[in-house]
Amino acid sequence: xxxxxxxSSPHHHxxxxxxxxxxxxxYAAIPGIAVQTYMFGYGVLVQLVLAVMTAVxxxxxxxxxxxxxxxxxxxxxxxxxxxxxxxxxxxxLAPWWIIVIxxxxxxAIVKQLYGGLGFNLFNPAMAGYVMLLISFPVQMxxxxxxxxxxxxxxxxxxxIHTIFTGYTASGFSIAQLQATVDGxxxxxxxxxIKTALSEGYVISEGLNDKxxxxxxxxxxAPVSFAYLIGGLVLIKAKVINWHIPASMIIxxxxxxxxLSIYDMSTHASPxxxxxxxxxxxxAFFIATDPVSASTTxxxxxxxxxxxxxxxxxxxxxxxxxxAIAFAVVLMNLAVPLIDYYTKPRxxxxxxxxxxxxxxxxxxxxQQGDK
Amino acid sequence: xxxxxxxxxxxxxxxxxxxxxxxxxVHPAQEKSLSNKEVIKNLPLPEYVYVPIKQHIGVDxxxxxxxxxxxxxxxxxxxxxxxxxxxVHASSSGLVTAIGEHPAAHxxxxxxxxxxITLDGKDDAIATQGIxxxxxxxxxxxISAICNAGISGLGGAGxxxxxxxxxxxxxxxxxxxxxxxxxxxxxDDRLMREHAWQIRQGIDILHHLIKPKRVIIAIExxxxxxxxTMSIACQQQSEYHVVSVPTKYPAxxxxxxxxxxxxxxxxxxxxxxxxxxxxxxxxxxxxVADAIIEGxxxxxxxxxxxxxxxxxxxxxxxxxGTPVSHLLENSAFDVNKQAYPRIxxxxxxxxxxxxxxxxxxxxxxxxxxAPAAKELPSVEDERGCIRCSACADACxxxxxxxxxxxxxxxxxxxxxxxxxxxxxxxCGACAYVCPSEIPLVHYYRQAKGDIRAQLHEKxxxxxxxxxxxxxxxxxxxxxxxxxxxHRLAAxxxxxxxxxxxxxxxxxIAAALARAKAKKSAQLQPSEDSExxxxxxxxxxxxxxxxxxxxxxxxxxxESKND
Numbered sequence: 050x051x052x053x054x055x056x057s058s059p060h061h062h063x064x065x066x067x068x069x070x071x072x073x074x075x076y077a078a079i080p081g082i083a084v085q086t087y088m089f090g091y092g093v094l095v096q097l098v099l100a101v102m103t104a105v106x107x108x109x110x111x112x113x114x115x116x117x118x119x120x121x122x123x124x125x126x127x128x129x130x131x132x133x134x135x136x137x138x139x140x141x142l143a144p145w146w147i148i149v150i151x152x153x154x155x156x157a158i159v160k161q162l163y164g165g166l167g168f169n170l171f172n173p174a175m176a177g178y179v180m181l182l183i184s185f186p187v188q189m190x191x192x193x194x195x196x197x198x199x200x201x202x203x204x205x206x207x208x209i210h211t212i213f214t215g216y217t218a219s220g221f222s223i224a225q226l227q228a229t230v231d232g233x234x235x236x237x238x239x240x241x242i243k244t245a246l247s248e249g250y251v252i253s254e255g256l257n258d259k260x261x262x263x264x265x266x267x268x269x270a271p272v273s274f275a276y277l278i279g280g281l282v283l284i285k286a287k288v289i290n291w292h293i294p295a296s297m298i299i300x301x302x303x304x305x306x307x308l309s310i311y312d313m314s315t316h317a318s319p320x321x322x323x324x325x326x327x328x329x330x331x332a333f334f335i336a337t338d339p340v341s342a343s344t345t346x347x348x349x350x351x352x353x354x355x356x357x358x359x360x361x362x363x364x365x366x367x368x369x370x371x372a373i374a375f376a377v378v379l380m381n382l383a384v385p386l387i388d389y390y391t392k393p394r395x396x397x398x399x400x401x402x403x404x405x406x407x408x409x410x411x412x413x414x415q416q417g418d419k
Numbered sequence: 420x421x422x423x424x425x426x427x428x429x430x431x432x433x434x435x436x437x438x439x440x441x442x443x444x445v446h447p448a449q450e451k452s453l454s455n456k457e458v459i460k461n462l463p464l465p466e467y468v469y470v471p472i473k474q475h476i477g478v479d480x481x482x483x484x485x486x487x488x489x490x491x492x493x494x495x496x497x498x499x500x501x502x503x504x505x506x507v508h509a510s511s512s513g514l515v516t517a518i519g520e521h522p523a524a525h526x527x528x529x530x531x532x533x534x535x536i537t538l539d540g541k542d543d544a545i546a547t548q549g550i551x552x553x554x555x556x557x558x559x560x561x562i563s564a565i566c567n568a569g570i571s572g573l574g575g576a577g578x579x580x581x582x583x584x585x586x587x588x589x590x591x592x593x594x595x596x597x598x599x600x601x602x603x604x605x606x607d608d609r610l611m612r613e614h615a616w617q618i619r620q621g622i623d624i625l626h627h628l629i630k631p632k633r634v635i636i637a638i639e640x641x642x643x644x645x646x647x648t649m650s651i652a653c654q655q656q657s658e659y660h661v662v663s664v665p666t667k668y669p670a671x672x673x674x675x676x677x678x679x680x681x682x683x684x685x686x687x688x689x690x691x692x693x694x695x696x697x698x699x700x701x702x703x704x705x706x707v708a709d710a711i712i713e714g715x716x717x718x719x720x721x722x723x724x725x726x727x728x729x730x731x732x733x734x735x736x737x738x739x740g741t742p743v744s745h746l747l748e749n750s751a752f753d754v755n756k757q758a759y760p761r762i763x764x765x766x767x768x769x770x771x772x773x774x775x776x777x778x779x780x781x782x783x784x785x786x787x788x789a790p791a792a793k794e795l796p797s798v799e800d801e802r803g804c805i806r807c808s809a810c811a812d813a814c815x816x817x818x819x820x821x822x823x824x825x826x827x828x829x830x831x832x833x834x835x836x837x838x839x840x841x842x843x844x845x846c847g848a849c850a851y852v853c854p855s856e857i858p859l860v861h862y863y864r865q866a867k868g869d870i871r872a873q874l875h876e877k878x879x880x881x882x883x884x885x886x887x888x889x890x891x892x893x894x895x896x897x898x899x900x901x902x903x904x905h906r907l908a909a910x911x912x913x914x915x916x917x918x919x920x921x922x923x924x925x926x927i928a929a930a931l932a933r934a935k936a937k938k939s940a941q942l943q944p945s946e947d948s949e950x951x952x953x954x955x956x957x958x959x960x961x962x963x964x965x966x967x968x969x970x971x972x973x974x975x976x977e978s979k980n981d
Contacts, residue, residue: 059847167803
C-alpha cells in the first residue's frame, strides 16, 4: 500500500469556518439595512459600497506587505463586515472621504497593526467611529431627517452626488437637506432630547415633537426593530451567544430605569433609550465582535452589563448624544482583566481562588496517560 | 463541587426517566447506518496474527512462549505475578514465528514487543473450563479467572478488569456503558442486539463480585433495537435499569456518562469509585461471561469496518492480532475512492491514523474507518483564533480551550496547567467546532507530552541529585574517618614516644647521626648532586632542630602524603 497519511484526531469538522460565520452576520444585517434605506434614503447603500471596497483593498494591500496568504484571509469576510458596521453607523450623506478614512483606519491601524484577525485589542469599527467623531465632528453629526419628514426628496443620483461633492445635483447643500417640513433643522432623537434638556425643557416637553411617535423616534425605531430581528436570528443560529446582547440591554434599561424613577423630568425612560439610537445594533452586531469581547460566558455578562451602564452614563452626562462606540471601546480595555477573573469551574474541581503566582503541580500527569 | 446527589435522588430521577445533562457537547452526523444493518460476520482466518504483549494500562508481562512453539487458540502467551499485568493469548492455533518489535496500534506507530503467530488454519482451541457455579466460588477465584482470561476494558481505555472488579469501597451504581457515542461505530450496537443475553450474564457476574445497590445499563437513544433487546434480557431483574440517554457526543465518556446518570462529578484527582460508581463497557461484560462460564480467554472482539471507501461496510468478529489489511481486504476496501490513502483506527473524533496497514487489531480497537474523498475532509491550515469561544461552549469538561490553546502554543506550561490542561479528555469537540480550523487537540497532546517529558527529566535530575549528595556525604565521612584514624595513630605514637622515655629518642638520634654520616661521605665524591644533597642536608638539619613532638608531627605529615 502507498504511504498512509497521518493526522491528529479529530478527523471530523462541522465545516462552518470563519467565513461562513461572518457571512451569516452580514445576512442578518440585511433587514436592518433595508429598513434604514427605506427610512433614510440611499445614502447608507453608497456608504456601504465605499466602505466594503476600501476595507477589502486595504486588507489585501496590508496582507501582501505582511506576506500572508491573502486569498485565504480575505475569504474570512472579516474586513467586509468591519466596513459594513462602520457604514451603517455614520450619517448617510457623510462625505466619501469620511468613510474611506474611517475604514482605512479601522482595518490598517486598529486591526492589522495589532496583528491581524484575532489579535486586535479594540473593536475595529468602533475605534474607527470614535476617531472619525473626534476628528470630524461636523460631518459626523450631520444626520438627515427620516424620508417622511423631509422637504426635499433625495434620489439615488442626488445621493451619490452629495456624497462626492457635498451638494445634490440640483445644488442643495446638506444643511438645506437637513431641514424638515417646518423649516427647523433636524437632529437625531437623542440629540434633540439632549438639546432640549440643556435648554431647560423637561423630557415630556422634549418628546412633544413631530420627530417622535410616542417617544419612539420616527424612522429610528423601525430600524432598531429590524436589527433586532437580525440579531435574534444570529442567536438562534448560534453565531453569537445571548450573554452580551442580553446583559447589555438589561443593564442599560436598568440604569435608565433607576435614573428615570429618581427624576422623570430630566431622565428619559428605558424604552426611549432602547429604541432610539444604536443600542440594539450595538448589542447584537457590534459589542458581540468576538475578538475584542470577553471570551468566557460569565465574563461576557459582565462585559455587556458594563457597556450598557456606560452607554446610559455617557448619554446622560457625557458630551455626545450617543455613546455606543465609546462604551464599547472603553470596555475593550477591560477584557483581559475580566477574562482572568471569570474562569468557569472545571468538571471535577472545587471552586478555588486563582493564584497565578503559584502554579498548581501537575497531579494529573499520570492519569493523563489513559 | 456541586451538590452531591444522594442515592435516593438519583433513583427517583431514574424511575421517571429524567436524566441530567453535561455541559457542551456536539452533534456530528452519525453515519451509523452504513454498518449497523447486518449481523456481525466471521472473517476467514488471516495468515498471521501479531499479538502485542501489552494491550492494557499497566506493566508488561513475561513471555511464556519462545520461537518455534506451537500454540493453540486461547493459550496464554504471557504471564506475570504483578497485579497490574494482564496476560495475552494466542487468538488462533499456529506456530510462533517471531517475537520482536512490530508497529504498535498507537498514534505514534512506534514499535513494541509483539508475538507473531503464523496460523495453521485449523483454529484448534485449548481445552477450557469455566466456573459453573460462580456464585459459590470465592471472589478470589473469579477475579483470577478474569485476569487469566486477559480481560481489560474493551471500551477504549484498556484498564485491567480484574483490578476494577476487586473493589474495596462500597459501590452504589454499577454502570454498563452501551452508549457508543462516536459516529460511524456500531460494534456495541450489534453486540447488544445479537448477544444481549450473554451481556446480561456478564453483568450478573460483575454484580455478584461488586454487589452494587443498583445496575444502570445506559444506551444512547439512537439505538432503539439495542434498548429493546437489553430491556428484554434484563426484565426479570428489578435492580437493573435500562436507560435511554439523549444522543450527544461525548455522552459515552466515563465522566460525562456518570454526570448524565447521577449528576455526580468524578473528582479531578480521583476515580469513579470515589463517588460510588463503577463503569464497564458492554463488550467487557460479554468477555467476562465467556471467561467465567466457559473459561474462554479473550481472543476476539467486534470491530466495525466502515467509511465510504469501504464497499462492504460491516461489523466483524476480529481475532486479536489480525492485521488491519486483512479486515480491509475482506470488506472490499477501495483505495481509489480516497483523496489520499488514510486509515483511521477508532472513530472520527478520537481515532488515530495508522502509518501502516500491518498494524494489528488489539483489545481496545472498536473500529477501522476508511473515509472516501469527500468524507471527513481534512481541514486546511489553521487561521488565527478569533476568540469566538465556540470551543468553550462545546467542551464537556467546562474548560477554556482557547486559553489552553494560547498557552500551549506559547509553551507557557505552568499557566496551561493552571487552566486544568490535564483534565482535558481529548474528545475533539472543540476542534470540531472551531471556525478557524485550529487542530486544538493536537496542541494539547503536544503540551501534555512536553510537560510529562519535563517532569520525567526533573525526576531523573532529582534522583541524580540525591545520589550525588549521598556520594558527597559518603566521601566526606570517609575522609573524616581517615583523618580521625591518622590523628589517633599520631596520638598513639606521641604517647609511645613519651612513655618509653629516652629509648625512642636515642633510636631517632642514632638514625639521624647515621644519615648525617652518610651524607657527608656522599658530599666529597661529587658536586653534581650537590643540590639534592643540600636539600637532603637541610632537611636533616631541620630534623635535628626539631623537638620530638615536632618530629612526630613531621612524621605524621609525611605519612599523610603517602
